[in-house]
Amino acid sequence: MLPGDGKLNYGLGKALETHYRYQAGRYVQISPDFQLIQNPGYNKDRGPVEVFGLRVRGYWLPL
Numbered sequence: 215m216l217p218g219d220g221k222l223n224y225g226l227g228k229a230l231e232t233h234y235r236y237q238a239g240r241y242v243q244i245s246p247d248f249q250l251i252q253n254p255g256y257n258k259d260r261g262p263v264e265v266f267g268l269r270v271r272g273y274w275l276p277l
Contacts, residue, residue, distance in 0.1 A: 225258035227251065245269040 233247040247267035254261045 222256065223258040224256050225253040227253045227256050241273055241275075243271040245271070 228251070230250045231247070233245055235243055235245045238244050245268070247265075247269070249263075249265040249267075251263040251265065252261055254263050
């Protein structure tokens with residue numbers, strides 16, 4: 215089953231994702247992320263879509 219009403223210009227969706235984790239200190243990690251999506255929602259009339267993300271993780275150890 216494909217999303218939509220049947221009137222879309224259907225095409226195969228493709229995605230590429232890359233990310234990196236950087237240790238910014240003893241207790242902090244930073245992870246940027248990039249995604250490139252071709253034909254989002256199986257719709258050839260849309261896209262490509264670029265999605266950027268950033269995750270920051272902080273933690274501490276109890277004494």
